[in-house]
Amino acid sequence: MNAISKSLWHAYLAVAVTRFKMVLQYRAAAFAGFGTQLFWGFIKVMVFVAFFEATNEVQPMTFSEVLVYIWLGQGLLALLPWNVDAEIANDIRTGGVVYELLRPLDLYSFWFARTLAFRAAPTLLRLTPMLIFAYWVLPLIGFSEWALPLPDSFASGLLFVFSVVATLALSTAFTMVMHVALIWTISGEGFNRMMPGIVPVFAGLIVPLPLFPDWLQPFLYWQPFRGMADVPFRIYSGHIPVDEAFFEIAMQWFWFAVIVVLGYRLLIRARTRLVVQGG
Amino acid sequence: MPQIFVENLEKRFRVAERKAGLWGAVRGLVHRRYREVEALHEVSFSIEQGELVGYIGPNGAGKSTTIKILSGILVPSGGRCEVNGLIPWENRIKHVAHIGVVFGQRTQLWWDLPVIESFELLRDIYRVSPADFTRTSDELIELLELSPLLDVPVRQLSLGQRMRCDLAASLIHQPDILFLDEPTIGLDAVAKLAMRSFVQRQNKERGTTVLLTTHDMDDIEALCTRLLLINHGTLLMDGTVKDLRSDERRVLVDFEGVPQLSAEHASFARERNGSRVIFRVRGRVPEFIADITAHYSVHDLMVEHPPIEETVAELYRKSVR
Numbered sequence: 001m002n003a004i005s006k007s008l009w010h011a012y013l014a015v016a017v018t019r020f021k022m023v024l025q026y027r028a029a030a031f032a033g034f035g036t037q038l039f040w041g042f043i044k045v046m047v048f049v050a051f052f053e054a055t056n057e058v059q060p061m062t063f064s065e066v067l068v069y070i071w072l073g074q075g076l077l078a079l080l081p082w083n084v085d086a087e088i089a090n091d092i093r094t095g096g097v098v099y100e101l102l103r104p105l106d107l108y109s110f111w112f113a114r115t116l117a118f119r120a121a122p123t124l125l126r127l128t129p130m131l132i133f134a135y136w137v138l139p140l141i142g143f144s145e146w147a148l149p150l151p152d153s154f155a156s157g158l159l160f161v162f163s164v165v166a167t168l169a170l171s172t173a174f175t176m177v178m179h180v181a182l183i184w185t186i187s188g189e190g191f192n193r194m195m196p197g198i199v200p201v202f203a204g205l206i207v208p209l210p211l212f213p214d215w216l217q218p219f220l221y222w223q224p225f226r227g228m229a230d231v232p233f234r235i236y237s238g239h240i241p242v243d244e245a246f247f248e249i250a251m252q253w254f255w256f257a258v259i260v261v262l263g264y265r266l267l268i269r270a271r272t273r274l275v276v277q278g279g
Numbered sequence: 280m281p282q283i284f285v286e287n288l289e290k291r292f293r294v295a296e297r298k299a300g301l302w303g304a305v306r307g308l309v310h311r312r313y314r315e316v317e318a319l320h321e322v323s324f325s326i327e328q329g330e331l332v333g334y335i336g337p338n339g340a341g342k343s344t345t346i347k348i349l350s351g352i353l354v355p356s357g358g359r360c361e362v363n364g365l366i367p368w369e370n371r372i373k374h375v376a377h378i379g380v381v382f383g384q385r386t387q388l389w390w391d392l393p394v395i396e397s398f399e400l401l402r403d404i405y406r407v408s409p410a411d412f413t414r415t416s417d418e419l420i421e422l423l424e425l426s427p428l429l430d431v432p433v434r435q436l437s438l439g440q441r442m443r444c445d446l447a448a449s450l451i452h453q454p455d456i457l458f459l460d461e462p463t464i465g466l467d468a469v470a471k472l473a474m475r476s477f478v479q480r481q482n483k484e485r486g487t488t489v490l491l492t493t494h495d496m497d498d499i500e501a502l503c504t505r506l507l508l509i510n511h512g513t514l515l516m517d518g519t520v521k522d523l524r525s526d527e528r529r530v531l532v533d534f535e536g537v538p539q540l541s542a543e544h545a546s547f548a549r550e551r552n553g554s555r556v557i558f559r560v561r562g563r564v565p566e567f568i569a570d571i572t573a574h575y576s577v578h579d580l581m582v583e584h585p586p587i588e589e590t591v592a593e594l595y596r597k598s599v600r
Contacts, residue, residue: 007406014403022391099387101352103404104376272354 011105016113019087023121030125033078037130041074045146060210061239064149068237069208071148073229075130078122079167080203080228081174082195085118088179089188108267111179116172123168152238159245163232166252170227173259180263183270204230210239224259227252281325282363282456282488283349289357290319290344290512318344319355320512326490328455331482333503334492337595341512342492343382346458349490350380363455376405379449383461386441387448388433394444395429398451405452412451419447422477439470446477457481459491463498475501496587508591510598523590530558532571533579544571554578559585 045067052063061069088111091097100110134148151157178191185191200206202225209220209230220226231248234240240248293313319341326332336342347353348360351367351374360367365374381387388397402412420426423443428436436444442462449457459478463471479502481487493499499506500520508516508523516523530547534554547567550557560567564582571577 011404011406014400018389018392018396018400022389025391094385096385098347098352098382099380099385101371102350102375102378102380102387104372104406105404106372 008105012109012113015105015110016117019114019117020121023118024125026122027125030122033122034126034129037074037077037126038133041070041130041134044070044074049146061208065234065237065239066208067146068149069204069233071130071134072233072236073205075127075134076123076164076167076229076232077200077205078126079119079164079171080199080205081119081171081178082199083192084175084178084182084188085115086188087118088114089182092182093186107271108176108264112172112176115175115179116168119172119175120168149237151236153242155242156235156238156245159242159249160232160236163235163245163249163252166249166256167228167232170224170252170256170259173256173263174224174228176263177259177266180266180270199225199228202226203228204233208233210234224255227255280361280364282328283324283326283490284361285325285345285349285358286323286360287358288319288322288345288348288355288360290317290341290348290353291356292316292318318512319348321358322509322512322514323358324507324514324517326488328488329482329486330505331479331489331503332491332505332507333499334490334507334509335494335496335499335591336492336509340509342509343460344512345509346380346460346490346492350378350458351375376452377454378456378458379452379454380458381442381445381449381460381462383442383459383464386433386445388441388444390434391432393430393432394425394436397433397444397448401448401451407452411453415451415453416447419450422480423447423473439466439473442466442470442474446474450481453485454487456488456490459489461492461494463493463495471495471498478502496591500587508594510595513598515594515598520587523587524584525561525590527559527561527585528564529583529585530560530564530568530571531581531583532556532558532577535576535578538575541574544574 048063048066048070052059052066091100100107103110131148135150138144138147151160178188178195181191182188202220202223204226209217209226212220227248231240231252235245235248292315294316295311296314322341322345334342334345344353348355349362349367351371354368362374363377367374388394389400392400398416399412401407402409402416407415420429423446425444425447428440428444431440433441433444446462457478462478463474466474475498478489478491482489489502491498491502504519506516506518506520506523507514529549532555534556537554538556540548540556544558547558547560548556549559558567558571568580568582572580
């Protein structure tokens, strides 16, 4: 890497780190989120306890695989692209985006850096306490059967980490599409109301994807949201074996590339029609 | 080649419009009507390096549009424009590295960050070396008296404080050209003076080219050697503040008691208020004063330029389409 591209990389990193620090200030929201997600985590576990007690058939997932799915899902909920960054939405609405265009940076990459931090920071704030709680605290208070199991193997655990990195990239790219679309819609309210109804279903957060009927499986397989929850969770539990995990992670990156190209082209179109308010 | 070169610049916006009322709103859903607004029409000028140029015009005249085109944000509908030999909107990233811009109505600082962190982020964004950054920021902090503000989050600053910080932020990367869009809007007298002397110093000592839009004629008189006047997207005047002044003078006379003016003298009177009369005289002012003092007993007397606002307002009115 030559000196110029290195310092350019540094510029985007600085943007991301700054935004990251800012989002980390919203600790109250993170604690409240943690409480809510814990509550729903318990409800989901109880639903599946009832489900597994009521069935004699062999299900596509074991109870322990479902536990992994639920607790990781609760911990990584904030990673899903279900909302837009209020700061970017505000910049677009008030015309503050002019200053973004005054910086010697590529606009897509500039926003991508900000969006990456916007997705990563709250996730980190919630994931850590959720993992501690689900793994350590639950057994201590007598719920050891409901606790989060360890990864299936060391390799599964490692691949899970790689897969979550891909999830972050994928989710950020998808959020970017929404951010670019804001240039047309101006208000982010539409996305903020619509996406929570769509994304968690297709990512597998309402019902784990393998438990959907067989005829739906091909459709569920060929959509990008799967890579935002289902894939990393099943790699962790070994439901996706190690040798298949490489392919699944490659698929996540494939979808990432597709969505980045989509967002980038959308931004080029938006740029030509961008009329900054107050001209 | 001048540093900033603009020739026959055109900008048209398409504005969606709808009729007022509920029916208008419903119709707007089905059938959108667009209206073309001509923001700039055949605007030409050029600015040499080191000039300090005032760009004035009423609201909606096209000032901000020009600045946004010059800084590479907007693409014009026609005409030519080069800044530092680059076409701004085609070489945006390369171009913006050498310009600084302040939009007085909005801040470029990060709202929730302490001021110094905004500066540091700009340092990284513009890839300013640590040594250059230390030198430039120390100087800006001293000149603009920012040291007590550095650790304060931007949202807690007063408008005057924020504007000083914004000005510093636009200069962190030592641009050759500074565009200031209404930098003194809403500022109190002290803050305005500080802003002016800083801009002047930056222009004199660093040779930074400055193009500044304002509604405040005092800004223009205090700062600018040259003036561009625009209305309805058309350039009305390109000259000096002196050019704007006619040879007309206001002669303010306080008489001893209420004067009985002769018909000839009364024809010069514009305002009468008891013993005070304001005359408007073109040329030959000494003769006029001699004549007045010879015919009446005068308590006090003052000669001044007509307020520049009036001259400008007159030009705006004349340019009605």
